[in-house]
Amino acid sequence: MNHEFIKLFEIVIASSLINNFVFTRFLGLCIFFGVSKKMETAAGMSLTFTAVMMISSALSWVVFNLIMVPFGLEFLKIVIFIGIVAGLVQASDTIMRKIAPALFHKLGIYLALISTNCIIMAVPVINVDEHHSFLESLALGLGSGIGFALALVIMASMREKLELANVPKPFRGLPIAFIVTGMIALAFTGFSGLIPE
């Protein structure tokens, strides 16, 4: 039991720091650059994102291992997973609108954005590739959510300052954001080796 817990903890740490989705696996960049302009939106996005990520990795684990594997449908995983994600986003949109209108008012716009985020597709696919158990899938979902939140918050706080900086004209906007991200990514390589192989 204890050993299992350590394994789960390892997955959370590995997916949030060592293999941070934004800085080392380059996923979710469109959202990353789109949402990281203001701290408030960044925080809202990361919260919504972590929740959706955990639910979708749990759901896709159940569908893959209990339905697709017994019927030998593994080759359809891309089609099925994108269906699950799109359906989940649509469903949570509707449910939130009915149950928690105030929360929906705050986070609703991020929900729609999430379905075009590649991380949300990547987590189920990685879970399948690495043969994760149910709890391990949840841990990966949580860890990548935390990692994404961390990246967004770091970036948002830097970009708020960057707005005031005098950047050469061709570099203004996205190019300088890319270069800054590169430097953060360089800092994040310091985390590799945190967990011995």
Next chain:
Amino acid sequence: MMTKLRNRDLVIRGLIQENTIFRQAISLCPAIAVTSNLRNGLMMGLAVMFVQAMVNITVASIRQFIHPRIRLPIFMLVISGWVTIVDMFMSAFVPEVQAQIGLYIQLIVAFASILAGAETFASKNKPVAAFFDGIGRGAGFLIALAFISAVREILGKGSLLGMPILAGSKPLLIMVLPAGGFITAGVLMALFNFLDSKYQKKSEALAGSAE
């Protein structure tokens, strides 16, 4: 009614004016992830170009039968179908490339650029025009990827397509690291902006003198 563009113009529009990476800045994830060497970058670009063109043809030919309310799920289904085909094709014929960039190939499904192509162009136009639009968008993506990956391979490994060209000099490790990908993309984007502003100034000056 939209003015009719010729097929050649469609390709050029996707290639330069609406370049996916440098201009619209969407579908960036693979642009950095798979570009540590030129071969992977080219493979990814070809895969995207193929998927974009085929999705556009498919959507354009069934556009009368798609109810507008459910068009997005249908587009997603079409896209994921073609992506599965590309993924299987690659695992059969180039397994070593698939092992490296397979995850990103599967993630073509979540590409905003492909969905945008289907939504803004293919669902309103004839299959032939849609095909050329797809080729243009795909080629724009391919060229951007080729540029980024060529720069990174030359500086990071001192070679191009596996052939050593900078023999003797010490390669810069940072260029093959993730950080190098971001920085290269940023610098190339700035270059693109710079050239573009130069070009626009020139054409404005020309227009001014004509008056």
